[in-house]
Amino acid sequence: MEPIEIDVLQKEIDHLANKDVYIHLETTNGAYASHFNKDAYNVGAFIRNARVQYERGKIVGAGTTYRVGLKLDIGWIYAEGVNQFELNQEGRLLMAGHDREGRLMVALQISEKPFQY
Amino acid sequence: MKEHVVVIYPHPDDEAFGASGTITTFREKGIPVTYLCGTLGEMGRNMGNPTFATRETLPEIRKQELIRACEILDVDLKMLGYRDKTLEFESTEEVAEHLYSYLKDIKPSLVITHYPGHAVHPDHDAFGAAAIKAAEKFKEEDRPTVWAQAISRTHEEELGGPDIQNDVTPVFKKKFETIMAHKSQADGMIAKVKNESDDIEEATKTWLGVESFYTWQF
Numbered sequence: 001m002e003p004i005e006i007d008v009l010q011k012e013i014d015h016l017a018n019k020d021v022y023i024h025l026e027t028t029n030g031a032y033a034s035h036f037n038k039d040a041y042n043v044g045a046f047i048r049n050a051r052v053q054y055e056r057g058k059i060v061g062a063g064t065t066y067r068v069g070l071k072l073d074i075g076w077i078y079a080e081g082v083n084q085f086e087l088n089q090e091g092r093l094l095m096a097g098h099d100r101e102g103r104l105m106v107a108l109q110i111s112e113k114p115f116q117y
Numbered sequence: 118m119k120e121h122v123v124v125i126y127p128h129p130d131d132e133a134f135g136a137s138g139t140i141t142t143f144r145e146k147g148i149p150v151t152y153l154c155g156t157l158g159e160m161g162r163n164m165g166n167p168t169f170a171t172r173e174t175l176p177e178i179r180k181q182e183l184i185r186a187c188e189i190l191d192v193d194l195k196m197l198g199y200r201d202k203t204l205e206f207e208s209t210e211e212v213a214e215h216l217y218s219y220l221k222d223i224k225p226s227l228v229i230t231h232y233p234g235h236a237v238h239p240d241h242d243a244f245g246a247a248a249i250k251a252a253e254k255f256k257e258e259d260r261p262t263v264w265a266q267a268i269s270r271t272h273e274e275e276l277g278g279p280d281i282q283n284d285v286t287p288v289f290k291k292k293f294e295t296i297m298a299h300k301s302q303a304d305g306m307i308a309k310v311k312n313e314s315d316d317i318e319e320a321t322k323t324w325l326g327v328e329s330f331y332t333w334q335f
Binding site: 001024026028030031032035038046084086088090092094096098101102103104105107109115116117 | 159160162163164165166167168171172173174176200202237238239240268269270304305308309
């Protein structure tokens with residue numbers, strides 16, 4: 001993945017608007033958060049292969065932290081903290097935010113084909 | 118009974134951190150070891166450091182790391198095809214039956230798995246519970262011994278000390294090599310240890326030099 005270039009990424013988000021797409025959305029602080037720090041809580045959520053259409057998608061932010069919002073017919077998809085992106089070989093748009101140790105904290109991925117599994 | 122050890126853990130690298138020293142000791146005695154690995158760790162958050170994996174490439178990367186680790190350990194690998202983080206939502210009975218389908222052919226003398234309720238990660242707890250249920254399907258006289266691994270902070274005060282404590286420092290080179298085979302996962306861990314010591318293998322040995330298990334009471 002590469003650091004986000006907002007203009008490039010915005011074009012890719014636009015390209016996927018108004019068509020059936022599959023979403024992978026995830027955030028996590030790991031299954032061991034409260035094991036290594038008893039004052040911490042384990043939190044996480046993911047949804048894989050939600051099929052939606054968004055009428056407008058937008059990336060906002062600067063430097064090391066960006067937010068992405070996808071406006072749906074009757075709702076929203078939102079991710080905060082993404083800082084890297086990649087259009088992979090299968091044409092899937094991957095966005096993610098990693099911490100200093102390279103651990104994934106948040107991911108938002110959009111694809112015209114369902115994700116594997 | 119002919120000796121054969123079956124290791125049942127959900128994630129590629131559970132075997133490396135948890136039991137690779139014990140596995141090496143069995144293999145040195147010529148005892149066959151089979152690893153039933155539940156998932157490919159698809160939802161792991163370690164992506165290498167610096168990152169070289171994505172959520173979408175991680176499964177294949179971890180699969181190759183797992184295959185390499187099992188070559189190093191010289192164990193037979195079976196990948197069971199569950200998805201990381203979802204094991205606790207499967208039917209325990211179905212997973213137990215799936216595990217038993219392997220066990221009834223292998224007829225193991227010993228099964229190594231996680232201690233349900235004391236294994237921290239929900240996949241560990243769920244797969245350990247299913248593994249024990251699978252072992253229970255044997256008639257008592259044919260049933261393998263089960264060593265259950267507890268890693269919760271409270272396990273010693275709640276369960277007492279583990280009865281099996283394997284000092285694996287004599288085979289630690291192999292254990293370290295197995296851990297390093299899981300590069301995407303080991304990078305983060307190694308960075309942590311590196312901050313505290315120049316000799317990573319020595320520091321890791323202090324941390325992971327003993328592998329402990331509780332003999333399961335059926």
